[in-house]
Amino acid sequence: xxxxxxxxxxxxxxxxxxxxxxxxxxxxxxxxxxxxxxxxxxxxxxxxxxxxxxxxxxxxxxxxxxxxxxxxxxxxxxxxxxxxxxxxxxxxxxxxxxxxxxxxxxxxxxxxxxxxxxxxxxxxxxxxxxxxxxxxxxxxxxxxxxxxxxxxx
Numbered sequence: 001x002x003x004x005x006x007x008x009x010x011x012x013x014x015x016x017x018x019x020x021x022x023x024x025x026x027x028x029x030x031x032x033x034x035x036x037x038x039x040x041x042x043x044x045x046x047x048x049x050x051x052x053x054x055x056x057x058x059x060x061x062x063x064x065x066x067x068x069x070x071x072x073x074x075x076x077x078x079x080x081x082x083x084x085x086x087x088x089x090x091x092x093x094x095x096x097x098x099x100x101x102x103x104x105x106x107x108x109x110x111x112x113x114x115x116x117x118x119x120x121x122x123x124x125x126x127x128x129x130x131x132x133x134x135x136x137x138x139x140x141x142x143x144x145x146x147x148x149x150x151x152x153x
Contacts, residue, residue, distance in 0.1 A: 024070045025096075029055055029063045031103075034072065034089065034096055038134060041143030043086040044078070051149070067093070094138045097131050114150035 013019050025031050036042040036051060048060055055063075064087060067073040072093035078084040089096075101123065107113055108120040123130050134146060 024066075024072070027063070029059060030067060031096075031100065033060075033063055033067060034093060035100055037073070037087060037089050038094065038097060038100060038138070039146040040149065041137070041145050043088065043143060044084060045087075048087075052151075072096075088141070089138060094135065097134045098127075101127060101130060101134075119147070 012023055025034075032051075032053060032055075033048060036048055040047075040051075042048055042051075045060065045064070048064075049055065049057060064073065064075070068075060070092075071090055073087050074090050075085040075087050078086050104115070105120055105124045108115045108117070109124075130146075136142070137144065137146060
């Protein structure tokens with residue numbers, strides 16, 4: 001049985017797990033930030049800002065704070081620049097890997113995207129291996145991108 005820490009409990013619209021998930025991740029940026037940390041190896045504010053998706057700096061700051069408050073992300077001072085923070089998914093954050101993988105596969109199969117069809121099919125056929133590599137990179141703090149950014153044509 002799962003135990004939720006008391007500090008993570010907040011007033012919710014309902015007790016539905018989907019509703020609770022959306023309370024945390026249901027805006028247009030939070031899952032993209034999780035994606036960037038998880039599969040692109042991004043760690044800094046500058047890296048998140050330079051994705052080309054157009055997030056405003058105030059929104060980026062707000063979402064990073066909300067992800068930290070929800071226990072999905074932790075921040076630590078950079079070892080090379082004390083003014084800069086490095087963001088990293090927590091255990092709770094990396095647990096979103098299967099969700100992001102399924103969203104990626106679903107969208108690439110049902111909507112027009114810039115993702116190469118052969119890459120998506122390989123990922124779909126090898127879900128366990130993709131997830132194992134995602135978790136390995138997280139555990140070893142390996143910032144090597146798992147998949148490249150998909151650029152619109």
